[in-house]
Amino acid sequence: MNVAITGACGLLGAHVAAALSARHRVVGFDRHSWWGSRPIELHEGDLADPHARRAFLAEAKPDLLVHCAALANVDECEKRPGDAYFVNGTLSGLIAREVPRECRVVYVTTDGIFRGDTPMRSETDVPCPRTVYGRSKLHGEWETQLATGNHVIVRTNFYGWSAGNKVTSGEWLYRALETGESITLFDDFWFTPIYVVDLVERLLALAAGAQTGTFHVVGGERVSKHEFGVRLAAAAGLSTRHVNRGSIAAAALLAPRPRDMSLSSAKADALLGRPAPACASGLSRFIADRGRPLEERFEAVSASID
Numbered sequence: 001m002n003v004a005i006t007g008a009c010g011l012l013g014a015h016v017a018a019a020l021s022a023r024h025r026v027v028g029f030d031r032h033s034w035w036g037s038r039p040i041e042l043h044e045g046d047l048a049d050p051h052a053r054r055a056f057l058a059e060a061k062p063d064l065l066v067h068c069a070a071l072a073n074v075d076e077c078e079k080r081p082g083d084a085y086f087v088n089g090t091l092s093g094l095i096a097r098e099v100p101r102e103c104r105v106v107y108v109t110t111d112g113i114f115r116g117d118t119p120m121r122s123e124t125d126v127p128c129p130r131t132v133y134g135r136s137k138l139h140g141e142w143e144t145q146l147a148t149g150n151h152v153i154v155r156t157n158f159y160g161w162s163a164g165n166k167v168t169s170g171e172w173l174y175r176a177l178e179t180g181e182s183i184t185l186f187d188d189f190w191f192t193p194i195y196v197v198d199l200v201e202r203l204l205a206l207a208a209g210a211q212t213g214t215f216h217v218v219g220g221e222r223v224s225k226h227e228f229g230v231r232l233a234a235a236a237g238l239s240t241r242h243v244n245r246g247s248i249a250a251a252a253l254l255a256p257r258p259r260d261m262s263l264s265s266a267k268a269d270a271l272l273g274r275p276a277p278a279c280a281s282g283l284s285r286f287i288a289d290r291g292r293p294l295e296e297r298f299e300a301v302s303a304s305i306d
């Protein structure tokens with residue numbers, strides 16, 4: 001199978017590439033360099049450049065496209081709404097139209113498409129995003145649906161280890177706990193985080209299945225940011241002495257933040273025939289994968305991915 005991955009050197013894209021590259025031809029596109037140990041074919045450039053984008057897709061001839069590239073910084077999207085709507089929305093539609101007709105398109109999107117005032121939202125709930133990021137990603141969902149019926153839209157919220165050039169929230173939290181830095185974690189902000197390796201395993205199983213549509217692929221437990229930090233510390237044997245409770249209501253953030261981003265993954269769980277991973281199981285995998293080469297993180301799960 002030929003697989004095209006946009007944002008192939010980002011947190012999610014690199015894990016998707018590493019999961020598939022042992023058995024499939026993987027062609028990636030990013031403006032950063034590849035950081036796995038097993039090489040992939042990589043096109044470097046800006047997806048907004050039509051020549052570079054079309055050359056990538058023409059060479060890849062994808063049977064599966066996993067579109068991970070995005071303007072994903074919530075505050076940056078507030079400052080640059082035109083760029084956010086173009087990259088996350090319009091460009092996603094262009095890419096989905098430029099792949100071969102029979103190509104399956106996976107569009108990765110966010111829990112931020114909901115208003116964030118009700119727990120455990122399902123796929124039948126009506127979106128109502130409060131941020132430019134959320135609105136631009138919803139725009140991307142619609143563009144993908146309009147471009148092709150052969151789509152799998154995955155709404156998620158994940159954590160993991162990256163190449164290190166951009167510190168992920170999971171990495172920031174782990175390092176703060178490890179060094180004993182004083183940090184404040186919100187106890188009135190809820191989400192359903194999933195470890196990126198678990199996400200990739202489930203996302204690829206959905207992509208390989210017959211069903212098209214929109215799926216919530218998240219962790220099996222709704223936790224506050226504070227609770228997540230406490231559970232990570234417990235799993236890693238680290239102290240929470242320097243972890244303070246805070247309130248998102250009191251934080252000075254540029255974009256309005258929803259309070260409850262939690263999603264129900266019941267639809268995907270039923271289709272996959274297994275429940276979403278519990279918080280503790282994702283965290284123990286996250287801790288075990290620290291410093292482990294990217295490809296080796298998939299050794300235990302590669303059989304279920306193909």
Ligand SMILES: NC(=O)c1ccc[n+]([C@@H]2O[C@H](COP(=O)([O-])OP(=O)(O)OC[C@H]3O[C@@H](n4cnc5c(N)ncnc54)[C@H](OP(=O)(O)O)[C@@H]3O)[C@@H](O)[C@H]2O)c1
Binds near residue numbers: 006
């Ligand atoms: N992280 C989360 O918890 C989360 C939650 C919900 C949804 N998502 C979605 O999941 C997807 C992957 O997220 P991620 O955390 O893996 O993001 P990431 O680490 O920032 O990876 C995205 C990669 O795509 C690149 N990219 C962006 N625009 C590009 C362009 N125009 N041309 C070429 N490369 C481009 C980025 O480069 P630059 O960094 O230089 O832009 C980055 O290397 C995104 O669609 C995001 O919206 C993420």
